[in-house]
Every structure is written in structure tokens, then in C-alpha cells.
Amino acid sequence: MGIKKVISALLLVSMLTMMLSAVPVGADANKLSVRIFIKYANPVEQTTANVVDIGDNNGYELLGLWWDLGKYPSGVPYIINPKNSYRIAKSDVVAEVKASLESWDATVTVELYNDNPTVDTRATTSTRRPDYKNVITWGPLRPGIVAQTTIWYYSATGEIVDADITLNSSYKWGIDRDDEGTGYTLTKAFDIQDIVTHEAGHWSGLGDIYDTTYRAMTMYGYTTYGETIKISLEPGDIAGVQAVYGA
Numbered sequence: 053m054g055i056k057k058v059i060s061a062l063l064l065v066s067m068l069t070m071m072l073s074a075v076p077v078g079a080d081a082n083k084l085s086v087r088i089f090i091k092y093a094n095p096v097e098q099t100t101a102n103v104v105d106i107g108d109n110n111g112y113e114l115l116g117l118w119w120d121l122g123k124y125p126s127g128v129p130y131i132i133n134p135k136n137s138y139r140i141a142k143s144d145v146v147a148e149v150k151a152s153l154e155s156w157d158a159t160v161t162v163e164l165y166n167d168n169p170t171v172d173t174r175a176t177t178s179t180r181r182p183d184y185k186n187v188i189t190w191g192p193l194r195p196g197i198v199a200q201t202t203i204w205y206y207s208a209t210g211e212i213v214d215a216d217i218t219l220n221s222s223y224k225w226g227i228d229r230d231d232e233g234t235g236y237t238l239t240k241a242f243d244i245q246d247i248v249t250h251e252a253g254h255w256s257g258l259g260d261i262y263d264t265t266y267r268a269m270t271m272y273g274y275t276t277y278g279e280t281i282k283i284s285l286e287p288g289d290i291a292g293v294q295a296v297y298g299a
Contacts, residue, residue, distance in 0.1 A: 085207040088117070088179060089254045091199040091247065094274035095120070099118040112292030113259035116210045117203060119164070120298075127157070127166035128255075131177040133189035136221040137244070145244065146171055148227055149188055152248035155270075156256045159290045160297040164256065177202065182214035186255075188248065193220040193238035197277055199247050201254040217251045218246045219244075238278040246282045247275060253289065 087230035119128050130153070146169070153165040175187045182204040193200055197220055205213040219225065219242075226241040253271045261274035267274075270282040270289045 069221070076288060077227075083207045084182065084204050086182075087203050087205070087285060089201040089203075089251070089260065090197055091250060093198050094276045102280055109291035110286040111261055111263060111269055111288040112127075112295070113253070113261055114295060115257050115259050115291065116208055117205050117212050117257050118296055119212050119255075121162055121164070124166070125163070127163040128186065129166045129169070130186035130215075131170045131172050131175045132172055132203070134171065135173045136190035137219075138221075138223075138225040138241075140225060140227065140244070142171070145225055145245060148244040149248050152245050152256075152283075153252045155249050155253055155285055156293055159285060159293055160298065162297050165252075165298065166188075177216035177218045184214050186215045188217040188251075189219070190221040190225075191218045192222060192288055195222070198223065198242055199251050201251045203254065211280060212255070215255045217248065219247060231280060231283055238280075238298070242275065242277060243280045243283070244298050246280050249285075250275070250282055253293075256293045258289070258292045 086094075088139050094297055110284050117162070121128070123169065125269045131144050132149050134140070134142045137145045150167075150169060154167075175185065177188060177189060178201050199220060200218045202214075202218075203212055205212045215233040223242040226238045227245070228237050228243050230237065231245070250272075258271050261269065261271050262273050265288075266272055266288060268281055269286040270284075271292070272282070
């Protein structure tokens with residue numbers, strides 16, 4: 053082989069080495085994936101007669117998704133957009149959504165969600181790409197779908213980087229002032245806190261469950277008009293979130 057060819061070969065090897073070394077170590081760790089969770093309406097009207105509290109700590113499903121709370125010393129920040137929430141006072145919507153996320157926060161010793169969410173009537177959700185804002189709002193969804201949660205996360209680790217909740221603006225929404233009282237006061241409406249508490253369970257790393265034994269648990273996958281029993285967490289819900297973040 054001639055000297056020029058040897059030099060050219062060495063230069064080529066050197067260039068390839070430089071190109072490879074320019075690729076960040078662990079670049080695949082930055083690859084994003086998305087999961088979408090659908091909350092369906094159950095055609096069977098639910099009453100207090102066919103729902104019983106579950107006293108055991110089983111039935112939960114872990115998603116393998118989690119927030120790196122080291123990046124959020126004051127808890128994960130989020131935005132509430134109360135627009136299109138069926139003419140409910142903005143202050144009431146904000147209070148119900150905050151109470152939903154605080155239900156999960158109260159079960160762990162870490163600060164899971166920020167106590168002072170932003171309120172912004174321009175905030176939107178999207179399933180196409182992450183905007184790295186965590187938004188809870190109302191928007192159009194297909195009939196039969198009460199709510200939808202979208203979570204973007206690092207594929208290699210499961211670390212959540214963006215999470216949204218969209219409540220179906222085509223349905224009537226309300227607030228049961230009794231919060232799991234003996235009588236359901238909502239007629240043909242979904243309770244905000246009941247639904248958002250379930251969706252926030254996905255943010256907290258839990259999946260839907262469909263075993264009817266656990267239909268009183270917050271993470272049961274179906275809901276009905278007037279339902280409020282999922283406002284409070286059952287032992288299985290608590291055991292699930294504690295498996296992710298510790299007791």
C-alpha cells in the first residue's frame with residue numbers, strides 16, 4: 053500500500069473516531085416514549101348499594117413510571133386550566149383539582165406535588181409532543197371517554213418529564229359537596245375530584261385495574277355519573293404509591 057493510501061486510511065480512522073466520540077454517552081437514555089390512559093364511562097349507574105370499601109392493600113398495578121423528585125424540591129409543578137369546566141367557579145375548580153393531587157401527596161413523606169399550582173386559561177394539552185408543562189384542563193374527547201392522561205417519559209428509565217390530564221368538555225361536570233356522603237347529589241354529571249384523583253394516580257405511577265373486586269379503589273378503570281367514592285384512596289391505592297415513593 054502506498055504512503056498516500058496509508059495516510060488517507062489513518063485520517064479516515066481518525067475522523068470516524070472523532071465522530072463516534074462526539075455522540076453523548078447514554079444518548080439512548082434521552083429517548084422519549086408516551087403512554088396514554090383512558091378513563092371510560094360505565095353504562096351501569098353506580099350507587100352506594102353496589103360498592104363496598106376494600107380493606108386490603110392488594111390490587112394495584114405499577115407502571116414503572118416515576119418523577120425524579122430531586123429535580124422538584126417543592127414538588128412536581130403543574131398548571132390548572134379551569135376553562136370549559138361547565139360553568140363551575142374557577143376557585144372551586146382549582147380547589148377540587150388541588151385536593152385530588154394532595155390526596156396522593158398525603159400518603160408519602162416526600163413532597164410529591166407542588167402546593168401552589170399555576171392557573172392559566174391558555175394552557176393546553178397535546179398527545180403529539182411534550183411541552184414539559186404538566187397541565188390539567190378540559191377539552192373535546194370521544195363519546196364514552198370521561199378523561200385522558202398522557203405521560204411522556206424517558207424510555208430507558210421510566211422517569212416522567214411531562215404529564216397532562218384532559219377532562220371531556222362534552223360532559224357535564226360538578227362538585228359533590230358531601231365528598232362521598234351517603235347520597236349522590238350529582239345528576240348526569242361527573243365529579244371533578246373523583247375523576248382527577250384517579251387520573252393523578254397515573255401521574256403517581258399507578259395503572260388502571262379492572263378486577264371488580266377492587267371497584268371501590270381509586271384506580272379502578274371505570275366510572276359513572278354521580279360517583280364520588282374514588283375521592284378517597286383505598287389501602288391498595290396507598291400501598292401502590294408508597295411502593296414507588298416510600299411510605
